[in-house]
Amino acid sequence: MIHKQKVIPKRTKRITAEWLNEVLHDSGYLKDFTIESISREPCGVGEGFVSDMARLTITYDKEAPGLPKTMIVKMPTTFRTALAVALQYNLYEKEIRFYTEVAPKSPIRVPGLIYSDYDSEVKKYILILEDCSCYKMIDQVEGLTYEQTKQAIISIADFQARWWDAPDLFSFDWIPKPKDEFLRTSFIDTFRNSWDLAVKSEEFLEMLPEGGREVGEEIYKQFPWLLDNVPEENLTIVHFDYRADNMFFDYENSENPLITIDWGGALVSGGILDVAYLLGSSIKIDLRRKIEKEMLNLYLKRLEENGITGIDFDYLWEYYLRSLMVYAWLPPVSFTQLDRSDPRAIELGKAFHNRLFGAILDNDATSILPS
Structure with a gap:
């Protein structure tokens, strides 16, 4: 539930114990306990590109075995160009509404929702979530292993199958739809x-593999075609930022170990988008070359196990190549508009740019573009 009762703080550092205690009591999250004090530390630096994130450590008035000792709070970034991107695509409101409206109906693990609120008119947003740092988080620069990649494919296939051409797929007016003119133009x-x-930057060009600039120029010319040629069927909700940095692995839960975060980019489109981004960003190039088609077959198999049939591999492969090229928009955007002051963000950018354009080149993806 979204609670619109109290003034939303402007920054994570302005969250006080008094404010948190009041909103969590009013929402019903706290009942017989009181928050006496909080401490905060920044988190997600170099990862939460469009968010100001902090871990809150909570001290209660008495032992509270059923309540969290830490919480994660997400608010809009203070970095202006990244903030402009996030507001342009309504990422903050979308993520809040995903947690309140979509996640409860979906077979995918996400962090538990503790509190959320937003005021679009004054551009204030706050999301307080379960702290998942007790689980295993993968360094995207190092990349997912074979087994972790398999689990990520299974998890997203299960989620997408729930929404695949479902009667309620278009019931969320805040989730962008295929051929949305605003999104297309943006x-x-x-x-x-x-x-x-x-x-124009040698630093950016050095992040691309040999031939990367040339295929980028081809995609640049045909990008409208890629966005316009979305199928009318086989649609579902996609994460659109499905990568290792947005995953935690709970290895004590053998049935559903993957927890996925950062749902602000969710949209309705072809599900293969998430698979393409995962394989093109989150595993090392040599491993991707070995398991690429195996993972697409696993994705197909898992969809079939969930009752989604009638999709052949050739169809899936073509849209996989298209999806890799769609994501070519992200490297220049991240390079020019997001905060690259953190060394880890630079390393992540290098790995991502090289892997994505490497996948496009390895598979000769631009050969399917119109001449």
Whole structure:
């Protein structure tokens, strides 16, 4: 439930024990306990590119075995260009509403929701979630292992199958739909403006593999075609940022070990988008080359086990190649508009740019573009 009762703090550092105690009592989360004090530490630096994130450590007035000792709070970033991107695509409101409206109906693990609120008019948003740091988080620069990649494929297939051409798929008016004109225009303009600026930088060009600039130029020309040729069926909710940094692994839960975070980019489209981004960003190139088609077959098999049939591998492969090229918009955007002051963010960018364009080149993806 979204609670609109109290003034939302402007920054994570302005959250006080008094404010937190009041809103959690009013929401019903706290009942017989009182928060006496909190401490905070920044988290997600170099990872939560469009969010200001902090871990709150909570001291209660008495022993509270059923309540969390820590919580994660997410609020809009203070970095102006990243904030502009997030507001342009309504990422903050979408993530809050995903947790309140979609997650409860979905077979996927997400952090437990503790509190949320937003005021779109004054652009204030707050999301307080379960702290998942007790679980295993993978360094995306190091990449997922074979087994972790398999689990990620299974998890997203199960989630997408729930929404695959479902009667209630289009019931969320805040989730962008295929051929949304605002989204289409924004993607094209953002990609082209960012690409034009990025290719002037030797630093950006050095992040691309040999031949990367050339295929980028081809995609640049045909990007409207890629966005316009979305199928009318086989649609589902996609995460659209499905990568290792947005995953935690709970190895004590053998049936459903993967917890997925950062749902602000969710949209309705072809499910293969998430698979393409995962394989093109979150595993090392040599491993991706070995298991790429195996993972697509696993995805198909898992969909079939969930009752989604009639999709052949050739169809899936073509849309996999298209999806890899759709994500070519992200490297120049992240390079030109997001905060690259953190060394880890730079390393992540290098790995992502090289892996994604490497997958496009390895599979000769641009060969399916119209001449």
